[in-house]
Amino acid sequence: MNFILPKYFRDALESLRAIFKVRASSHTSLLSESRVSRASKMMTPFVLRRRKDQVLKDLPKKTERIEWCETTPLQRTIYEEAMQRSRSAVEALPKDEKALLEIVAEPDDEIANGNGDGKSKGKTRPKKGVLMTSNASGSNVLMELRKASCHPMLFRRLFDDAKINLIARHCLQEPDFQDSSYDLVVEDMQVMNDAELQRFCLQYKSVRKHALDNSCFLDAGKVTHFTTPLGAV
Known part of the structure; x- marks a missing residue:
């Protein structure tokens, strides 16, 4: 009160x-x-x-609108590389491990057109192109594809190894890294994506010159789509 x-x-x-x-x-x-x-x-x-x-x-009624966005060339390249890594990983498996792959089955047309009693009337057929492994590799592949669809900055493509080595050497001048090892700093940076490295460069004065232009965040299909005038969408 x-x-x-x-x-x-x-x-x-x-x-x-x-x-x-x-x-x-x-x-x-x-x-x-x-x-x-x-x-x-x-x-x-x-x-x-x-x-x-x-x-x-x-309240007004909720309106949902789905907008399909074209990926940028960099996004498309990252997506296709993730798909190729998945195929290569499957091909490299030994025969006994390939046998563990399960084909996800979907109902045949006869089942879909059954008499409604919930019982199958025909055989099932495998769903093409869908494989499930006994470990978490399948979910990892889906996560990589989802990241590629969201934004290329979720991968490390713009900060190459040479630039990382230079950033690691310069950041040792900062008080936060006085007791750090150069090799360990490089090792930590190698597992960071471009967005994390960009934020890191902007955080410390000694490496701020290595930061990318903010336009790098605009290189995504959904960003390009939603930055267009609403009348043109």
């Missing part, structure tokens, strides 16, 4: 605190309930509370 109307309750702040500091007991429980009820009634005019089910009818 003092927070809502400080001019009116500033002088009575201690009295209000004393009311709510009273510990409830067998003799004072009824009195405490009465005080809480009175406080609630006093606060009601100052607090507007409406639940979602109460305001839902007053």
Whole structure:
């Protein structure tokens, strides 16, 4: 109450605190309930509370719109490289490990057009191009493809090894890296993506000159799509 109307309750702040500091007991429980009820009634005019089910009818309808975006050349290259790495990894597996690959089956046309009793009437056929391994390699591939679809800065393509070595050497001048080893700094940077390295360069003065232009963040299909005028979309 003092927070809502400080001019009116500033002088009575201690009295209000004393009311709510009273510990409830067998003799004072009824009195405490009465005080809480009175406080609630006093606060009601100052607090507007409406639940979602109460305001839902007053809200505009939710509109969902799907916009298909073309990938940039760099995104497309990264995506295709991830696909090729996945194929090469599968081809390099020994025969006994390839046998662990499970073909994800989908219903045949006869099943889809069944009589509605939930029982299959024909054979299942494998879904082409979908393989599931017994480990997490499949999820890793999907994650790489998702990253490539989101933004190329989630990979390390712009900061090559030569630039990383130079950044690591210069950042040793910073107080935060006085006790650090050059080799360990390089090792840590090699697992960072372009976005992380860009943020790192902007964080320290000695390596700020190695930072890329901010236009590097615009090289993504969805960014290009949503930066176009709305009338042209």
